[in-house]
Structure formats: structure tokens, C-alpha cells
Amino acid sequence: MIGIVSRLFFLQVKENKKYLTLSDKNRIREWKLAPVRGEFHDYFGNVIAGNFEAYQLHLIPEQVEDFRYVIYRLKDLLELSDNEFKKVLKKKNEIKPWETLIVSDNLSWQKFSKINNHLYDLNGVKPVISISRNYPFKENFTHLIGYVSQANQDDIESTQAIKKNFVPGLKVGKVGLEKTFEEKLIGTNDIERYEVNAYGRRISQLEFQKGEKGKTLRLTIDTEVQKLANELLKDKAGSICVMDIYTGAVIAMHSSPSFDPNLFVFGISQDDWQLIRNDPMKPLVNKTLQGNYSPGSTIKPIVALSALENGIINTNFTVRCTGKTEMYGQTYHCWKKKGHGYVSLRNAMKQSCDTYFYEIARKLGVDKLSETAKKFGLGEKVFGDLFDIEKKGLIPNTQWKKNALGKGWLLGETIITGIGQGYIQTTPIQLCLMTAQIANGGYKIYPHIVVDDKVKDQPVDKFTPLYKNSKNIKIVQDAIFGSTNEVMGTSYRSRIDNPKYQFAGKTGTAQVKKITEEERELDLKTFQIPYEQRDHALYVAFGPYKNPRYALSVIVEHGGNGSTTAAPMATKLFKLIIDRHKIRESLGNKKYLEI
Amino acid sequence: MYQHTRLTTNRLGFFQKFRNFDYILLICILLLGFISLATMYSTDGGEIKFHTKSHFTKLAVFTLMMLVMSFINIKYWFSIGYLAYVAVVGLLVGTYLFGITSSGSQRWINLYFINLQPSELMKIFIIVCLAKFFHRMKLENVNSIYTILTSLIIILLPMGLVIVQPDLGTAVLIAISGIAVLWFAGTNYKYFIYTILGFIISLPFVIAFLKPYQKLRVLTFLNPDKDPLGAGYQIIQSKIAVGSGGIFGKGFLKGTQSYLEFLPEKHTDFIFTLFSEEFGFVGSAILLVIYAIIIYRIIAIGASSRSYFAKIFCYSFGAAIFVFITINMSMVLGLLPIVGSPLPIMSYGGSSMLATMIGFGIVMSARVHNQQLIA
Numbered sequence: 001m002i003g004i005v006s007r008l009f010f011l012q013v014k015e016n017k018k019y020l021t022l023s024d025k026n027r028i029r030e031w032k033l034a035p036v037r038g039e040f041h042d043y044f045g046n047v048i049a050g051n052f053e054a055y056q057l058h059l060i061p062e063q064v065e066d067f068r069y070v071i072y073r074l075k076d077l078l079e080l081s082d083n084e085f086k087k088v089l090k091k092k093n094e095i096k097p098w099e100t101l102i103v104s105d106n107l108s109w110q111k112f113s114k115i116n117n118h119l120y121d122l123n124g125v126k127p128v129i130s131i132s133r134n135y136p137f138k139e140n141f142t143h144l145i146g147y148v149s150q151a152n153q154d155d156i157e158s159t160q161a162i163k164k165n166f167v168p169g170l171k172v173g174k175v176g177l178e179k180t181f182e183e184k185l186i187g188t189n190d191i192e193r194y195e196v197n198a199y200g201r202r203i204s205q206l207e208f209q210k211g212e213k214g215k216t217l218r219l220t221i222d223t224e225v226q227k228l229a230n231e232l233l234k235d236k237a238g239s240i241c242v243m244d245i246y247t248g249a250v251i252a253m254h255s256s257p258s259f260d261p262n263l264f265v266f267g268i269s270q271d272d273w274q275l276i277r278n279d280p281m282k283p284l285v286n287k288t289l290q291g292n293y294s295p296g297s298t299i300k301p302i303v304a305l306s307a308l309e310n311g312i313i314n315t316n317f318t319v320r321c322t323g324k325t326e327m328y329g330q331t332y333h334c335w336k337k338k339g340h341g342y343v344s345l346r347n348a349m350k351q352s353c354d355t356y357f358y359e360i361a362r363k364l365g366v367d368k369l370s371e372t373a374k375k376f377g378l379g380e381k382v383f384g385d386l387f388d389i390e391k392k393g394l395i396p397n398t399q400w401k402k403n404a405l406g407k408g409w410l411l412g413e414t415i416i417t418g419i420g421q422g423y424i425q426t427t428p429i430q431l432c433l434m435t436a437q438i439a440n441g442g443y444k445i446y447p448h449i450v451v452d453d454k455v456k457d458q459p460v461d462k463f464t465p466l467y468k469n470s471k472n473i474k475i476v477q478d479a480i481f482g483s484t485n486e487v488m489g490t491s492y493r494s495r496i497d498n499p500k501y502q503f504a505g506k507t508g509t510a511q512v513k514k515i516t517e518e519e520r521e522l523d524l525k526t527f528q529i530p531y532e533q534r535d536h537a538l539y540v541a542f543g544p545y546k547n548p549r550y551a552l553s554v555i556v557e558h559g560g561n562g563s564t565t566a567a568p569m570a571t572k573l574f575k576l577i578i579d580r581h582k583i584r585e586s587l588g589n590k591k592y593l594e595i
Numbered sequence: 596m597y598q599h600t601r602l603t604t605n606r607l608g609f610f611q612k613f614r615n616f617d618y619i620l621l622i623c624i625l626l627l628g629f630i631s632l633a634t635m636y637s638t639d640g641g642e643i644k645f646h647t648k649s650h651f652t653k654l655a656v657f658t659l660m661m662l663v664m665s666f667i668n669i670k671y672w673f674s675i676g677y678l679a680y681v682a683v684v685g686l687l688v689g690t691y692l693f694g695i696t697s698s699g700s701q702r703w704i705n706l707y708f709i710n711l712q713p714s715e716l717m718k719i720f721i722i723v724c725l726a727k728f729f730h731r732m733k734l735e736n737v738n739s740i741y742t743i744l745t746s747l748i749i750i751l752l753p754m755g756l757v758i759v760q761p762d763l764g765t766a767v768l769i770a771i772s773g774i775a776v777l778w779f780a781g782t783n784y785k786y787f788i789y790t791i792l793g794f795i796i797s798l799p800f801v802i803a804f805l806k807p808y809q810k811l812r813v814l815t816f817l818n819p820d821k822d823p824l825g826a827g828y829q830i831i832q833s834k835i836a837v838g839s840g841g842i843f844g845k846g847f848l849k850g851t852q853s854y855l856e857f858l859p860e861k862h863t864d865f866i867f868t869l870f871s872e873e874f875g876f877v878g879s880a881i882l883l884v885i886y887a888i889i890i891y892r893i894i895a896i897g898a899s900s901r902s903y904f905a906k907i908f909c910y911s912f913g914a915a916i917f918v919f920i921t922i923n924m925s926m927v928l929g930l931l932p933i934v935g936s937p938l939p940i941m942s943y944g945g946s947s948m949l950a951t952m953i954g955f956g957i958v959m960s961a962r963v964h965n966q967q968l969i970a
Contacts, residue, residue, distance in 0.1 A: 022839065
């Protein structure tokens with residue numbers, strides 16, 4: 001008897017708190033609802049990744065009297081295919097009877113209203129309007145923003161915010177900015193607290209705690225420019241990026257071909273997936289950040305600048321181009337068989353004379369060249385940690401070759417590096433940054449895509465110069481100007497005479513394979529060469545020339561020739577970019593205009 | 596063994612019998628009945644449903660029966676001692692042969708007007724039978740081989756019949772009832788020690804013969820958290836319910852554990868859990884006091900009885916009730932493994948209440964006729 005009393009005392013008085021908690025744990029159960037995801041807006045506030053109301057059909061198995069009947073009835077009403085039907089049954093077996101089974105997560109309005117009309121004999125079926133991701137511009141922003149899809153085990157384990165807010169059917173970012181900013185975008189769950197009985201049946205609602213919508217992120221992107229980029233690269237593989245040369249704000253960044261990210265939101269079908277995966281133009285690769293290309297002649301401004309900075313040459317330095325030159329027992333060809341004759345720096349840049357750059361690269365040496373190239377943003381990630389897929393490219397030097405390949409540097413390799421061939425590899429965004437930093441007078445900028453209220457765009461007075469002598473930058477700028485706006489220039493045909501739109505650019509043609517002597521003799525036209533062996537067409541430019549503001553880089557894979565394929569795209573782009581500049585400016589960052 | 600003598604003395608009139616009633620005991624029993632009704636009402640979710648109604652009917656009928664029994668002279672109860680025992684053994688045999696199977700054991704027998712659980716009745720009638728057996732037995736005979744063997748047979752026969760049902764818990768309670776009588780009759784304590792030693796020695800063999808579910812119960816008792824949703828569920832939920840009650844309880848009809856059906860067997864074996872959850876430590880203590888008064892009154896009645904039969908019956912019955920309460924409460928508080936044992940009067944179940952009320956009836960009869968000598 002004493003034992004019982006003391007036991008009662010122990011349980012009820014001493015351990016009361018513990019058991020009270022346990023009792024509450026027993027009877028109170030939380031239901032988390034999927035949080036509302038933050039949106040992506042472009043610079044002008046247009047929604048580029050938003051939410052829409054998805055019509056869904058939920059079912060709680062234990063509330064259904066005759067599951068077989070209901071599920072077959074639903075199969076008829078929703079016209080589910082056998083495959084989809086099997087998937088639903090499989091899901092049903094994986095969940096507890098009181099958990100929600102999502103029969104269909106994106107119904108058309110017709111089917112949704114049809115179900116609503118038949119609800120009287122579908123006990124336990126719940127039509128639900130739920131918030132889901134939507135990408136109104138479809139393929140335009142795919143590589144930049146990425147897409148969301150059902151969270152898997154890896155997502156839950158790797159990201160704390162996903163773990164905390166996880167509910168079955170939660171969509172999380174898989175690639176791009178959707179993934180990078182997951183923690184900001186995800187928001188917090190609505191929480192419903194119910195009193196439940198021992199079988200998990202809800203008895204009464206105790207509380208409803210409203211969750212918070214995820215943060216909406218404003219990007220520096222201009223949708224109109226982005227759309228134009230997508231249009232220009234239609235049916236081509238390549239990349240276009242546009243950057244503000246003072247703020248580093250990315251105006252457009254597109255990789256082609258792209259695909260519709262909406263396909264992934266509710267799980268992509270096998271057919272669509274195979275189509276995207278097996279496309280030879282590789283839509284899944286973000287070419288702007290992941291594409292490692294030989295820069296070709298677009299590297300020439302840097303080579304020239306490096307030579308000037310290191311005092312190897314001056315503006316009067318002249319080389320005679322005969323179409324080919326013999327160095328270290330090897331023959332190096334200029335793209336022009338007949339040769340350019342005597343060329344100075346300005347002329348060599350304008351006509352993209354290879355012989356001239358062979359010569360100054362030889363005099364300069366690869367180590368000094370790589371130093372300048374790295375200073376201007378080549379060979380390292382442009383966005384830092386923003387995109388986990390971003391590649392670093394490669395700026396070779398003697399040390400690198402020794403470490404990576406275990407061999408000594410050959411002088412011949414310096415020579416081809418001078419025209420952007422050989423080991424050197426750059427991504428399109430790096431080329432854009434390089435051009436921007438030349439265009440702004442040689443100052444360092446920090447490219448970014450998200451408009452962040454806390455970190456103000458880099459102020460002008462804090463710009464760090466990348467040059468030793470600002471005159472050298474001017475010389476290079478002028479040479480690039482000649483390349484576009486003077487007769488004999490490689491992109492002369494793409495010029496705009498109106499000073500409002502006038503831009504300066506450098507073409508590039510990157511060989512994807514070594515050209516044999518036979519082929520050189522044949523002098524084939526681009527369309528005569530198989531697609532995979534055609535050269536990549538590149539173009540970097542900045543404008544308006546008188547008061548530059550924007551830089552861009554264009555790459556068309558296997559596009560043949562920079563001046564015929566890539567440069568005309570820049571013409572169209574600059575027209576739009578400069579037209580839209582006024583509107584952009586009116587949104588308020590005048591501060592950087594006067595320089 | 597005894598001589599029949601004329602009993603002309605102490606013949607009591609109706610009103611005299613009334614005056615002889617133990618009103619404290621009666622009030623306590625009625626109070627307990629009332630509490631059990633209220634608790635039953637709570638198990639029905641605050642509505643008068645099947646359990647409440649049925650419990651009320653049984654309570655009313657059996658209380659009336661107890662009162663009627665108390666007016667009948669104790670010597671009649673003495674005289675039917677063996678007969679009642681044989682009858683219940685007969686019922687047990689009947690249960691074995693034609694019993695109703697429910698949740699894996701064959702415990703009930705259909706008597707057309709009532710489904711009876713004879714093993715519950717045996718808890719009381721074994722006391723009646725053994726009390727009669729030891730009545731006026733010479734002290735030197737109490738410890739004779741013949742007496743010991745006979746009483747062992749009397750105990751083991753119904754035990755065996757109950758074990759095969761299978762219902763080990765009730766069988767043990769029957770044994771305890773019987774052993775209580777032996778103890779009060781003056782059996783040498785050596786035999787108890789031998790029995791306990793023998794039991795301990797045979798424990799490994801007993802364990803070997805236990806049914807898997809019985810082994811599981813013992814293991815669960817030792818570590819209920821091993822399988823919290825399976826075998827350990829009952830005891831864990833029961834402890835949570837009791838513990839969350841606190842000092843003053845969650846309030847009448849507000850026991851979430853039982854209301855939301857986390858509590859298993861809340862009408863029967865775990866009725867005390869529900870009571871304790873709703874009325875807390877104070878309520879449970881009051882309930883224990885009521886039980887203590889009842890047991891004290893039973894023992895007091897035994898002490899004031901003139902006949903040896905009445906004395907032995909009262910002492911043993913009091914002891915048995917004490918043990919039943921202790922085992923039931925220890926079980927729901929997690930001090931003992933789960934054995935199916937109801938809480939007298941409080942638990943739902945006709946047979947158990949019938950048996951307890953018969954016991955009270957005989958005790959009350961002994962009180963009313965406390966000057967009655969049985970030859």
C-alpha cells in the first residue's frame with residue numbers, strides 16, 4: 001500500500017512535468033503545410049519566377065471507406081495512364097494511412113471542376129488549391145535561375161532550411177539561383193496543430209500558425225535583353241552575356257539551347273527528359289559559366305595590353321606579316337594567307353593579324369601574359385560561390401604546366417597562347433568581365449546578379465585600377481574601336497555609325513581542332529566542314545564608344561567565323577541595350593554615369 | 596468433523612439485523628460504487644452509453660443481492676461451502692468444454708441469461724470452501740499431511756482449469772486467495788517457505804513453459820521502452836496518463852489520455868489509470884483510503900465474529916481484496932508485469948463484481964450474525 005502511494009507520488013507529483021509533456025506529445029500533432037516560395041523579379045520588377053495556384057487532388061487513405069473503389073473512380077475521372085496510376089498506388093503503400101496522398105499535383109481546371117462535381121461519391125478525396133512554382137518566361141531564364149523540383153533525400157540532408165521546412169511534396173531549387181538562394185527563398189511552413197486521438201484521427205484544431213513567404217529576390221537582369229539573347233541564339237549552341245561595366249551588374253546571361261523549366265516542377269516525363277538529355281547541343285550545360293572555350297582572337301586586347309604594360313612594345317612597334325612565320329622550327333600561319341604586310345599595333349588589332357601577336361607574345365613570354373590575364377578576371381570564378389557549377393577556365397603559365405603536366409613549357413606554346421589557342425581556356429562570362437574592365441578604363445568590378453540592399457554596388461571612388469599606365473588602356477580601347485568602325489576592321493560590317501549606339505568590339509574564331517596543311521590548302525568554307533569540327537565564333541564588345549556603359553560577350557559554338565556569326569548579334573544587342581538604358585537609369589543609379 | 600447442534604439462541608429479528616449492519620462498510624461500498632459509476636461515465640466520453648448503463652445495472656442488482664445475503668444466516672453460507680466450490684469447478688470444466696473464446700483465451704461460459712467468467716467466482720469460493728475445510732479443525736491436524744494435500748488439491752484443481760484457458764493472472768490470484776486461508780488457518784510457516792523456495796527453483800522451468808505472449812509481458816515489464824508501440828504500449832500510456840494527472844488531476848471528463856483513446860482497456864484493468872489521470876494524486880489517495888477502510892472493516896468484522904468459519908473467511912477475504920487491489924494498481928503503475936486482474940468494484944465486468952459482492956455479502960452476514968456459532 002505504501003509502495004503504491006509512493007509510486008503515485010513519484011509519478012504524479014515528482015515526474016508530473018515529464019508525463020504532462022509526454023501526454024501533450026501524444027495528443028497534439030502538427031501538420032506542416034508547404035511554405036510559399038519567394039519570387040524572382042527582374043530589375044524592372046517583372047516576375048520571372050513566380051507562384052501560381054495549382055489545382056491538386058489529395059486523399060487521406062484512412063478516411064476513405066472503400067479505397068479500391070475511390071482510386072479506380074479517380075483513375076477514370078482524371079484519365080490517369082496505367083503508369084501514373086501505378087505510381088499513385090506505390091506512393092500509397094509508402095505512406096501512413098493518415099498521411100496525405102497526393103493523387104495529382106497539377107490538374108487542369110476542367111478536371112478539377114469535374115472532380116468537384118463528383119465529390120459526393122468520393123469520400124475522403126480533397127481537392128486542394130496549392131501554391132506552386134511557375135516560370136512565365138519559360139526557357140529564357142532556365143540556366144540563370146534554374147528550376148525547382150521535388151526535394152530528395154540529398155536536398156534534405158544537405159540544407160538545414162529544407163530539413164526544417166520539409167513536407168511531403170515540397171519543391172526545392174535544383175540548380176541555378178533557385179538552389180543557391182534556397183535558404184532565403186524557401187520561407188516557413190504554415191503550421192496547424194490538431195488534437196488527435198490514439199489512431200491519429202484529428203479531433204479538433206488547436207492552433208494555426210501562419211508561415212512566412214520566402215524572400216523575393218530582385219535581379220539585375222533586363223528581361224527584354226535576355227529575351228533578345230534567347231532569340232539570337234535560337235537553334236544555335238552558345239552563350240550571350242551583357243554586363244554593366246561600372247557596377248558589374250549582369251544585364252543578360254543566356255546559354256543556348258535552353259529548355260522549359262516548368263517541365264521539372266511537377267516531375268519531368270521520361271520522354272521530355274530523354275529529349276533534353278540526348279540533345280547534341282547539350283541544353284543541360286550552362287555554357288556561360290561551364291563552357292571552357294579557347295578565347296581565340298578575343299584575347300588579343302589582353303595580349304596587347306600586357307605587352308604595352310610591360311614595355312615590350314610601343315604604338316610604333318611594327319611587324320611584317322607574310323601570311324606565315326617560321327619560329328623554333330615550326331610554321332605559324334596568319335589567318336590571312338597573303339599576309340597583312342607591315343602592321344602596327346592598331347592595325348594588327350583591327351585586322352586581327354596573327355603574325356603580329358605571335359611576335360609580341362614571343363617577346364612578352366607566357367608568365368607576364370598570364371599575370372595580366374588573371375588581373376582582368378580570367379582564370380578564376382567570376383561569381384565566386386554563387387553558382388556551384390561555374391568553371392574557372394585556365395590561364396596557363398610555365399609553373400602551371402610543370403605542376404599539372406610535369407613537363408617544361410615550350411616556346412611554341414607561348415606563341416599560340418598569343419592568339420588564344422592552346423592550353424588557354426575561358427568561359428564566356430570571363431570574357432565579358434575582361435571586356436568590361438578594359439572598357440571602364442581598367443578598373444576592377446565585381447559582377448553580380450542579385451540586387452542586394454545591404455551591399456551597395458561598388459562605389460566609383462573605391463575602384464582599384466588594374467593598369468600601370470592608363471594610357472595603355474586607351475590605346476587598346478582605340479585599337480578595338482578601329483576593329484569595328486574602320487575599313488578593313490574584322491567587324492566593320494557590323495558597325496553602327498550613329499554615335500549613340502556606336503560600339504567597339506573584337507572578333508574571335510576558336511579552332512576546335514588543329515588545322516592540317518591539307519585543309520589549309522583546301523581553304524574550306526564553314527558550311528563545308530562537319531558541324532563538330534567547325535570553329536567557335538566569338539565576339540566581345542563594349543559601347544557606346546564615346547561614353548561606354550555596357551560590355552558583352554557572344555559565343556556561338558561551331559558558328560564558324562566571329563565576324564560573320566557573332567558580331568552581327570552584338571549589333572542587335574547594343575541597339576536594344578542602349579535604348580533601354582534610359583529606362584534602367586530612371587530606376588535610379590545615376591551615380592555611375594559620369595566618369 | 597463437526598457436530599450439528601440446535602441453534603435456538605441468537606435468533607435475530609429483522610430490525611435487529613438491520614441494527615447489526617456495518618454501516619461504515621456499506622457506505623464505503625456504496626461510495627466506491629458511485630465513484631466507479633462516475634469513472635465509467637467518463638470512459639464513455641461523458642455520455643451515458645453502454646458501459647455506464649450496464650455497470651449501473653450490475654451495481655444495483657449485486658448491491659441488492661449483497662444486502663439480501665447479509666440477512667441470511669452465516670451458517671447457511673457455511674453449509675453450502677463445498678457445494679458452491681464444486682459448482683464453480685463444474686462451471687470451469689464447462690468453460691473448458693463449451694466456453695466462449697475471446698481474444699485468444701476461453702474464459703467465459705454462456706449461461707443463457709449471463710456470460711459468466713467462473714474463474715472470477717473461484718477467487719471467492721475457494722476461500723469459502725477452504726474456510727469451511729479448516730473450520731473447527733483441531734490444531735494438530737492443520738499441519739498433517741492429509742490436510743495439506745487436500746487443501747493443495749482444492750487450490751490446484753481450479754488453478755489448473757484456469758491455466759488451460761489460458762489465464763495465468765487469474766490462476767495466480769486464485770492461488771493467493773487459497774494460500775491466504777492456509778496462512779490464517781495456522782499452517783506452519785515452513786510450508787510457505789518451502790513453497791517459495793520451490794517456486795524460485797522451478798522458475799526457470801516455469802519460464803520455459805510460458806507462452807510467448809507471457810514471456811513478452813515479463814520482458815516488457817522489465818523494459819517497456821523496448822517496444823513502445825507494441826508490447827510496451829499499454830504500460831507506457833498508462834504511466835503517461837497517471838503521471839500527467841498531477842496533484843489534482845486534469846478534472847472530471849478531461850482525461851486526454853483516455854478521452855483520445857490512448858489508454859487501452861480503460862473500462863476494465865486500467866480503470867484506476869483513468870481515475871488517477873482525472874483526479875490526480877489527491878483523488879487516488881482518497882480512493883486508497885476508501886479501500887483501506889473497507890479492508891479494515893472486513894478484518895474488524897472477522898475479529899468480532901464468534902465462529903471460526905466467519906473469522907477465517909473475513910481475514911482471508913480482506914487479505915485477498917488487499918492483494919487484488921495491490922496487484923492491479925502496481926500493474927497499472929508499472930510496478931508489476933501486466934496480468935489481467937481487475938480492480939474490485941471499480942472495474943467493468945459482471946463476474947468480478949458478482950464475486951466481490953458475494954464476498955461482501957458473506958462478510959456482512961458474518962457481521963449481522965456475529966454471535967452465531969457454527970457447530
